[in-house]
Amino acid sequence: MYRAPVEEIAHTLKKIAGLDEAIAAGRFADLSDDLVDAILEEAGKFASTRVAPLLEVGDKHGTPLKDAEVTMPPGWKDVYNEWIGGGWNALTGKEEFGGQGLPMMLAVAALEMWNSGSMAFGIGPTLTLGAIEALEAHATDDLKHTYLPKLVSGEWMGTMNLTEPQAGSDVGALRSRAERADDGTYRIFGQKIFITYGEHDLTDNIIHLVLARLPDAPQGTKGISLFLVPKFLVNADGSLGARNDVFCSGVEHKMGIHGSPTCTMIYGDGFAKDAKPGAIGWLIGEENRGLACMFTMMNNARLAVGIQGVAVAEAAYQKSLAYAQERRQMRAPGWTGEGMSPIIEHPDVQRNLLTMKGLTGAARSIAYACAHALDMARTGAGDDKKHWADRANLLTPVAKAFSTDVGVDVASIGIQIHGGMGFIEETGAAQFLRDARIAPIYEGTNGIQAIDLVQRKLPLDGGNHVKDYIAELRTIGEAVSLSNSAGFGQTAARLQAGFDDLEAATLWLQKTLADGDVSNVLAGATPYLRLFGLAAGASYLAKGALGADNAGRTTLARFFAENLLNETSALKDRVVNGAPSLLGARAALQ
Amino acid sequence: MYRAPVEEIAHTLKKIAGLDEAIAAGRFADLSDDLVDAILEEAGKFASTRVAPLLEVGDKHGTPLKDAEVTMPPGWKDVYNEWIGGGWNALTGKEEFGGQGLPMMLAVAALEMWNSGSMAFGIGPTLTLGAIEALEAHATDDLKHTYLPKLVSGEWMGTMNLTEPQAGSDVGALRSRAERADDGTYRIFGQKIFITYGEHDLTDNIIHLVLARLPDAPQGTKGISLFLVPKFLVNADGSLGARNDVFCSGVEHKMGIHGSPTCTMIYGDGFAKDAKPGAIGWLIGEENRGLACMFTMMNNARLAVGIQGVAVAEAAYQKSLAYAQERRQMRAPGWTGEGMSPIIEHPDVQRNLLTMKGLTGAARSIAYACAHALDMARTGAGDDKKHWADRANLLTPVAKAFSTDVGVDVASIGIQIHGGMGFIEETGAAQFLRDARIAPIYEGTNGIQAIDLVQRKLPLDGGNHVKDYIAELRTIGEAVSLSNSAGFGQTAARLQAGFDDLEAATLWLQKTLADGDVSNVLAGATPYLRLFGLAAGASYLAKGALGADNAGRTTLARFFAENLLNETSALKDRVVNGAPSLLGARAALQ
Structure with a gap:
């Protein structure tokens, strides 16, 4: 049964997505660290025991x-x-109508827990x-x-x-x-x-x-x-x-x-x-003017659906981890215990579990960072407000599509870890995949999100907003490099390669769009969104691992950087070089 | 409703997987090209209209x-x-017991059709x-x-x-x-x-x-x-x-x-x-000695399950293609027709359909090539028999695991193409994913297949069998290069890069296994199997596109080579460099 990962959620909010800085900067009136912890703790309890x-x-x-x-x-x-x-429905509502006026960051954290339940x-x-x-x-x-x-x-x-x-x-x-x-x-x-x-x-x-x-x-x-x-x-x-x-x-x-x-x-x-x-x-x-009104709610709904992807991934991971610790089959290399080893001792199962956990953490970070941007835009003014509104706009399609793809992938890996039991409905592993499968579709299919990202979000602020964002990500890579922590392995170098791919693909798309070559841009939309999500997610995981007492987070960030992030080179290649063979292949579709 | 792709199946059997050569070499007594066509035609009719x-x-x-x-x-x-x-159950049985003694190649082709149905x-x-x-x-x-x-x-x-x-x-x-x-x-x-x-x-x-x-x-x-x-x-x-x-x-x-x-x-x-x-x-x-007896049937059952992956992928592709031709939403770039364009005109939908079709064709080719090896081993003697038995042994885990992963991935993309309708059970798109999801699990999970491949199949014939196989694949790349067909685009160069990745990963695994470093080998098993499947599949698609009147096949082989095959570099990297961060990350799993 699901147990809300309150500590992990709090860490992601505070140390990765920007809640600590926002509170320190006085963005959220009387919101204290203690209040945040209390709310998360209570939400976690309700989600685990009642939902x-x-x-x-x-x-x-x-x-x-x-x-x-x-x-x-x-x-x-x-x-x-x-x-x-x-009072859980009233977290973010305005106080004059009975709401608690809390930041979106807390709302999405709670939302993750309800959806995991x-x-x-x-x-x-x-x-x-x-x-x-x-x-x-x-x-x-x-x-x-x-x-x-x-x-x-x-x-x-x-x-x-x-x-x-x-x-x-x-x-x-x-x-x-x-x-x-x-x-x-x-x-x-x-x-x-x-x-x-x-x-x-x-x-x-x-x-x-x-x-x-x-x-x-x-x-x-x-x-x-x-x-x-x-x-x-x-x-x-x-x-x-x-x-x-x-x-x-x-x-x-x-x-x-x-x-x-x-x-x-x-x-x-x-x-x-x-x-x-x-x-x-x-x-x-x-x-x-109804569509403008609807977009007000649709943008936030997109983030909320992204959170669903994170939520199901988390629940699927927890169930798979518990099963892998309990189920025994064969003897893994190096197993010195009696009889068969728990399957978690097998490297291939470890790869599956680490992939599940890494993708879940990456998707959570991106979604929370998007919520942070919404909070900053709401509480800011002038250029600052504009900057954060752009940031929320940039991250929304990624938070929606990357996270919901992750939800499906992670739930599917979860079934695999359960072996034959995963296909039996009573186990519950299959339900996660069946539930998660809608999230890439509703509130705008992930294809639509990718198109939104390349056509409408890359040009934000004259094309500079995304460039500044990539520059920010690069500072995380530099901090990893400066940390001199052996636990990070090749993380810094891998992050840099990922950012290079992201930057190259971004510049190519911006230029191609400026040239009016829309089909070529659209052909690369989906690989680009995934590239964006992997690079951002990898750097957020690394950011969360900087500092003391983070051995587990460091090894996860490293696994992600050395085993999952390397997909970016193929994704960049699909964006930059993939269109001719795609757009020319209509004849093959019969 | 499914329509058996008889022509595509026949082409794959004859021009890619080796049936033409085997018949020409007299391996199958009185089996004629006409008889093959007649059997496939009848099986296709039964599968489409009755199954x-x-x-x-x-x-x-x-x-x-x-x-x-x-x-x-x-x-x-x-x-x-x-x-x-x-008489469909009796295709391969021995004649003395009422069977028709036909090659395994025909049996798997028919099996694909029943399973697509x-x-x-x-x-x-x-x-x-x-x-x-x-x-x-x-x-x-x-x-x-x-x-x-x-x-x-x-x-x-x-x-x-x-x-x-x-x-x-x-x-x-x-x-x-x-x-x-x-x-x-x-x-x-x-x-x-x-x-x-x-x-x-x-x-x-x-x-x-x-x-x-x-x-x-x-x-x-x-x-x-x-x-x-x-x-x-x-x-x-x-x-x-x-x-x-x-x-x-x-x-x-x-x-x-x-x-x-x-x-x-x-x-x-x-x-x-x-x-x-x-x-x-x-x-x-x-x-x-029961396990030895059981393995007789398990190996062929593994190939048969691989065929299920191909079969569901084919059925899912057909349904998605039909939907994409009919469903209209928005106007694609360059659309000059009236009103909304069929969604197949949108580049992102084309990417999805081409990915489905490319993966399906690649998986089919590998599975049929495995059946061909079984037939050659059965009808051969001495070194020849040994060679083909090794080939069947090498390809069996790939035919099982790569194809069934493809089945799941393609069925999931199929749901996506259907949008909201894909999540509604009446549409039928969701059932393909629900059905396909068992195939990576039963008859030995795909993780077990990958372990079998790296631990037991790479050492076949002192490690030479797989090297010879890669050398054979390289000749296809060379033939593409020599064909001078502009339609192939960068296919030849992309194939070569894929083979280089496959070879490097293979040599690394063989050496690491010889050094007794089993955990490192096991850590890379799953990425290696996928790398193997992509490289083999890409070259088989290219092989099938060589020769006249193959415009559609050429564009598909090119799309695969330029948009899907590039995953091999990340996969090789996971094999060769991924183990340290994986095996050291046990602490992150909690």
Whole structure:
């Protein structure tokens, strides 16, 4: 069973991702080191003892739909109520609406733990958080006061309604429509698919944020507006009123995260007897500016999904480590104990475990560094704010895609370590892979993230932001070199080679993009993102190993630098030299 | 729905793996090119129209157990009967027992097609084939005449019973026991787990081959004997007699291949009222020499599992390609059509599809080349026989492990191409990953295969066999270079770099092993096997592209050489330089 790695998480926050410096610089008012530790400790306890037991029951029971109502798995509602009772939903909300106003760094650390316990449980509140952010940034005061207190507390949950059958990655292709009503509200009509937690019985009300088009809207992404559509209308006194005309017509049968209801939602079909046709909605932000509002929540949702990759990887690693320590097969070289050795003594199993742990730590560091940048941007001003906003923008696609690829890879290695038992569902190793497999897809496929990185993020600040970032990474390599610690082995030299590859690929992409050669840039997007993640992750692991009492971290950083980071040369080669053979190979695809 | 790629399979057999030369050299009596084509065509038709429709129903229904009896999914028995009626089970069996005596190359080609249709269906007859081989090689004439005709025809099926809870990869740790009876038969007692097709209703009888220990047997692998234990005893006239004391006590709930019953088998527990305690068994081969008999069937089973990796990869590729041609999202650069472009026009999707197709073709070539070596060894004599036996031994672990890793990777990419639909079970993309995930585990985990390769296969023929093999691969690179075909781009140079990496890693491993430094060899086993697979696969794809009318194959071989093969430099580095940081990192594993 999962045990939250509180110490490792705290170390990553403070020593790698920048929390120590941010606190020292007075960025977070009264946040003290002790408070951070206390929050992490409590979150860890809750995740390990209350959330983790939901994992298997969620997988087995799923979320059956009957008469447009979804029943959540046994025990989930109790844990959810306990969870919001502990104030965990309110970590980052604004204080005026009952939130605790804590940094995003703490929120993602806690989020990692919920998702390690159960990814299907963790994803629900992530959507609520997105709704809160969109309302805080763009809603009228009236809407804020009606909805935010209950969303922040978690008494109600929120959803994001983007996808339609013909509009997945391409949001601009959506067709749901909104009509203006005489009273300033709107009537929403259309079908949305893949709506996470679109319907469930955890809360009395569900607040849907829905993208739709007004009749006179321009085509494409510039004609999309965002609406708030509650499941139950809210009376003036805050009590629940009539059922709104939004209903769940189907729940998907998925490969994993069975405890998370993935719903088809029908707006404005007059489904229920007591609901008038047309779902009543309220505009968020301005007409036809819905996509900008949605991006507010999508960016953070991308980071949150990246955290899911880290979370599942951590849980899979823990289970595999425990199994490898217990399971005995054959005698490893040098084994002097009686009988068969635990399989962890076999070098090949060690390679697997070290790969799992190294990739998990690297992905965690990148994701936390992204959260740090968001916090710094939120608390900064002027050039400083701009710098950190750029940093968050740069790291978001990497935090999303690299981490979720890691989640899948690590979960798959975990199955392998379990041998035949890994394929048996009761063991639980297989569920991690089944759960993790969605994360590279939702909130923008990893291919989309890679394209975002090379097309929109490399040009930030005239192309200088990423160069400065690489220069920062290089200072870590130099610190490793100066540390003179024998435990690092060839780490410094390996880091330098990785940075050289990253820099060469970056410059090539920037130049090729400037030349207008878009296809060549897109052809290298995915290898580039992985190259970026490996180089950044390797240097973060090394950074975390600098200083005293870090023998275990030093050996892990070294393993990563000497065994995993060397992939960068092939990745750079794919970026710089791979396009001709790719773009010319369309004929082979038949 | 899967359509057997008959032309591609024929091309790989004839032009890459050596079937043309073997036929020309008269190795296969009256086998003609026309007959090969006719067999492949018919197998392809059966796999596409009869086996493939079993895929989804097998996944949904699974193989429920009730009162020690397993019910197969609806429709499976009919297809199985049709399949054996077509003579497909008898392809390779000896003619004296009703077999067609055809080369292993044709058998694996057909096996690929059955497994592409449904891996859960394809695995059953693979086990029967293993039992046939063990009996042909080691059983008494009496046993042969009683069992082989019905196993060869497929009227009965066979199983392999190795694994016990404490004895997985380490077969020597098994505890099932056998007692000598007065009539020359034996009584078998014990529990076996993970027995594929251990119980089912496809056939009237099931012939179990079971490893067990005699009371006076030495410990470890030298004290294991092999026994034939039929589900129903066979009367002198060939009719079925009493129920034997072997029963299925459980069927595993697995991640995938739900149509394949994975059984716990209880021997000698007196489970049934009419069965006397002690399962009646007959010795195969000599007492305490059971492992040698078992290896006869295990080697071929390893190749067969490798074929499963190829098969699922092919099916996943076909589904993804069809989806990518149909699904429209956004406008790819250069797209001049109306509205959104098919996603296959996006370079990142092309990279995914080309990677799928390239890896699939590479794995297929290696597996078929391994089958070719088996055929050459079987039909050869003296040094020639020895040479080809060594070749089969060298390629078997690569054919098993590289291909099954490819199966998992390609199936996972296939899900990604489908976006959100890939995570929905109805689409079928997810099932390929769930099915494929067992193949790197069973018949010896891929870690075991890698260890086998570096410890037992690199030393073959005093270390010269692998060197000669690499020299053969180099001639393909030279032929590409001499072809002067512009379509190959940098293929020749890339191949040479890959061979250099393979050679350097090989020499380092051979020397390190000779120095007795086993841990360092084992630490590099898995990266080495992948390096071997990439270099061999790349050169086979290039070989298949030499000659006229191969534009599509040339562009694919080039893509592989310029975008995938470059991984070899990092892999070589892990082999040659990776061990210190790995073996020193035990402290990080906690």
